Ligand code: ADP
């Protein structure tokens with residue numbers, strides 16, 4: 001055994017183990033006890049990206065996990081850094097994005113005797129409820145194994161966040177094992193094994209589809225994650241089954257496909273007799289599958305890696321457990337063999353509703369362009385047109401009205417080109433996702449933000465400028481959460497109010513990026529394509545009328561209202 005091997009610290013082993021597992025990028029914030037660790041990563045050829053707030057760094061790693069189908073890796077300091085990252089660890093787990101969050105921590109004996117360490121916290125136990133699995137690695141010789149376990153846990157079965165607790169003394173500890181250590185650095189064989197449903201389960205689903213007069217497929221981000229676009233397109237082409245994409249599944253089948261029922265969403269949900277869920281959950285976003293949004297007599301087929309997801313809100317008549325690709329590889333040929341085709345009456349009904357709704361929508365956009373108050377439709381229309389011409393551009397979106405109206409207006413033609421607020425509907429994910437997307441794909445990214453959403457992680461503009469990332473941040477500034485006209489009592493701004501005259505664009509200027517300020521449709525049209533084409537970090541502050549924007553956007557039904565009478 002070489003001298004080198006004996007002298008390797010836990011940090012050396014960590015870096016080698018990450019590299020062995022194909023991890024090239026790490027997103028984080030340094031400080032005690034992980035500063036030298038990040039330096040070592042750079043010295044050994046990894047790319048370390050330093051952020052301004054841990055949740056953004058962890059969100060970036062989660063976004064990378066979604067885009068690459070491989071765990072993204074984040075690094076934080078102890079207690080406060082760890083806790084800042086924890087929200088994003090929880091979000092990644094809810095979103096089923098594979099992620100490993102590594103935090104420096106204190107030695108066990110100090111924590112367990114409550115001796116009061118610098119940033120001392122029992123992070124290992126604190127993390128457990130918020131991730132798929134937490135591991136703590138107390139000996140340098142176990143670091144390789146810990147990384148392999150973290151990788152497998154993050155990507156196998158239902159993907160999610162893994163927490164890896166790395167005490168300061170493990171980082172510096174010299175490896176004193178023999179050649180076991182070398183064996184400890186490995187990439188797991190087949191980290192996410194394929195899982196196929198049984199023939200009987202496939203047959204059950206095929207029989208149900210054959211009986212369907214009005215089938216509807218709902219495609220979720222599980223299908224996007226699993227890269228099932230080819231099989232799904234084949235299924236739709238063979239059967240004519242119409243589909244609804246969930247927001248992050250837009251582009252799995254192109255939004256401009258004639259089989260998209262997106263513009264006839266209400267009608268298709270209300271009338272579908274067999275609903276096929278492909279990597280989508282019957283959660284709040286789908287009204288739990290309940291009437292009146294859904295047909296009360298609808299039968300459900302669900303494709304999901306996690307069997308505990310079945311029957312979460314509705315009886316699932318044909319559950320298909322497995323990874324989406326393996327399921328579809330069996331299901332699509334089996335359906336094709338039956339020569340099943342959807343009744344044209346169902347397709348005609350959807351087409352008629354689509355035509356009607358498209359016309360209404362187009363009218364709304366046109367009206368927006370000419371009316372004196374500059375609002376969301378007019379501001380987003382140039383972005384919509386840009387994406388029609390440049391489908392390879394990535395889109396990140398958050399904000400209430402910004403998210404909802406942008407989702408409806410901007411078509412996606414390619415899979416995994418849209419990242420947004422996800423399963424929880426969280427604000428403050430935009431900058432982390434945008435940064436990771438630019439880094440991982442090398443393509444231009446548009447971050448379409450509400451002014452309130454941007455506020456959660458806006459300081460990452462410095463990160464974006466420092467790394468010269470081709471990100472255009474569009475801030476639809478209506479001066480508030482939802483809108484900027486809230487006033488409850490005369491002498492104080494209302495709770496939803498923000499500064500409607502804020503020049504967010506100047507933040508880009510402060511750090512060497514480009515800044516644009518637009519106040520109407522024509523200016524936005526002139527500016528947007530130019531800003532993206534520059535390939536430089538930039539912010540477009542879009543000054544909307546503060547009265548534009550509905551409270552809670554499209555989910556006002558979830559917003560408890562009180563009878564607010566003055567005393
Ligand atoms: P959406 O928000 O788009 O409706 P959800 O995140 O609610 O999507 O649902 C995604 C579902 O996909 C989850 O239930 C998850 O278990 C499942 N899933 C994730 N990855 C895979 C995979 N590789 N194969 C099968 N199912 C998956």
Ligand code: MG
Pocket residue numbers: 450451452476477478479480481482483549
């Ligand atoms: Mg706003």
